Amino acid sequence: MKTDVEKASVAMRELFAATPLQLNEHLSAKYGAQIYLKREDLTPVRSYKIRGAFNFFRKVIASGGSGKTFVCASAGNHAQGFAFVCKHFSVPGVVFMPVTTPQQKIDKTRMFGGEFITIRLIGDIFDQCYAAARDYVEANDGYMVPPFDHADIIEGQATVAAEIAEQLPEGVVPDLVVLPVGGGGLSAGVTGYFRDVLDERAFVFAEPCGAPSLKTSIATGEIVTLPKVDNFVDGAAVARIGDLNFAALKHFAADQVLLLPENAICQTMIEMLNVEGVVLEPAGALSIATLDQLDPQALRDKTVVCVVSGGNFDFERLPDVKERAMRYAGLKKYFILRLPQRPGALRDFLNLLGPDDDIARFEYLKKSARNFGSILIGIETRDRSSFPELLARFEAAGLGFEDITENEILANLII
Structure with missing residues (x-):
């Protein structure tokens, strides 16, 4: 796996430079540890989703499949990464979004894709939108580009780990890697890349309390589809972990998956904005918020890497985030x-x-x-x-x- 991931990482440099791995002085002092932030909020689309999309497109095009239309269903970061990659490769793409998608997200997706994408607003909820996308793919012999449940997507997200390994100071190995979990593509990729380097207990997974799909599935021993989710942490509000992703993660212990109250995530967002000037979306703040849930003695003097997964935050949500943060505090x-x-x-x-x-x-x-x-x-x-x-x-x-x-x-x- 490592060789393929490293090839994908090299290929990705034609799209954007490696995101920085930054030692954060504020968090390091707060927890008495060396806290590194992998800044995926600094990709061209402000999230790591561009990696999986690029790798998927790259492999399809290399195999001679560029004559078909690429399709995705998403109201968020996946759509923006998909659109950016469509424009990069000059291939047509269709993005299906629910009718209820905020205009800001529609506009950003259109900006990234330009003339190469078409946006279709269908359905009030994501399931209806996804079904319409699948129907379109079957009727038009297109390529469905999934957000997380595909080997090429997982391999693309694993390039985060390849960059971390290269960017850490020489001889430094992380004692702990904290990963946000939505559909599981990032976690499956990063843990797979580090499989021969880090102990299994070196990983901590962070899910919002309102969408514990990984924790519930690991505890049950099989994939569980949640009957409902809280969509506040929209980048991680997934009712069902991906099949391939669960297969890669099911051997971890359920106590390695920590559930974060939505209001605690808001407190982290406000802290990072006020202290560090870093704008994070709720899912992007998951890994940092998790540090408060860990045993302080277990963190002390350790080297910790937190993957900051995204910064697509609509400032119209700021009053609600501040309100939730104050209530939690x-x-x-x-x-x-x-x-x-x-x-x-x-x-x-x-x-x-x-x-x-x-x-x-x-x-x-x-x-x-x-x-x-x-x-x-x-x-x-x-x-x-x-x-x-x-x-x-x-x-x-x-x-x-x-x-x-x-x-x-x-x-x-x-x-």
């Missing part, structure tokens, strides 16, 4: 208050707030009784330890309240 909470309907009641409540407590949301909901009213209030603070003290003051004052911060149904509906 314990710096923002939401309450339903039951206040007496009398003059001075609101003033009495405000006097309960501490000097660092700030009202971020205040909304009168309804008059639930003649003598009492309900209020939705959001409170931000600088120190999470302020909230236990604030709630104690609420209790002492006999104030009726309910903390709805972690109530997902109410939070999605009201907040």
Whole structure:
């Protein structure tokens, strides 16, 4: 496998330079380790997906198959990598996207592919879009370019590992490699390349809590299709791990797959933006967010490589990301208050707030009784330890309240 991957890596240089492997001083100091970031957010399409697409196209064209149309179904990074490669090889491609795809993603895909691609918006959900793409391929004798479940795609993603091996300081071998998991193409490729170099326990896989397809499948012993997924981490929200990918990963232990709360990922995104000026998409922040889930003593003085898988982030999502990050950090909470309907009641409540407590949301909901009213209030603070003290003051004052911060149904509906 190594020889083929290294050939693919050399061929890929005609498309883009190797992405940097950077020692991150901030994270290294934070965890007492040597933390390297493999910056796949710096490819021409800001994700590693371009690698698998390029390798797939390269092999088909080398075998004389360039006369057919290439097809993919994707609403994200795979579509953009596919489009870029179509333009590079000057071959026609059709991208199927759900009708619900944000215009920004449609525009970026069109920009990368130019005259060589056609975009078709079909279906409200990805499954409908994918089915339409498959039908098109069969009717037009085209090539379906899968996002992860294909040997050539896996080989292309494995070039990430070939670059890491070349870019690490001489004599340095990583103690830990942290990989984000969606469909499993990147993880299958990287672990396969390092098979003879690193121990199996040197790998940690990161999935969002809302899409644990790899962890569930390993724990079960066979591929499991999740009944539903949380699409917030859209680059890794996959209901079913790829068949070839699972075959390559099923021997790992289930405890090597860590599940990351979506709000924890948001906290990492905000930290990297504010401290490092690095823009990451939710899936791109998965590997870095995982560091907080690991035993600090197990990290100390170790050499750790985190694959930063992408940076295609729509800044219209930033308020939601910041909101989730603050809630996860314990710096923002939401309450339903039951206040007496009398003059001075609101003033009495405000006097309960501490000097660092700030009202971020205040909304009168309804008059639930003649003598009492309900209020939705959001409170931000600088120190999470302020909230236990604030709630104690609420209790002492006999104030009726309910903390709805972690109530997902109410939070999605009201907040």
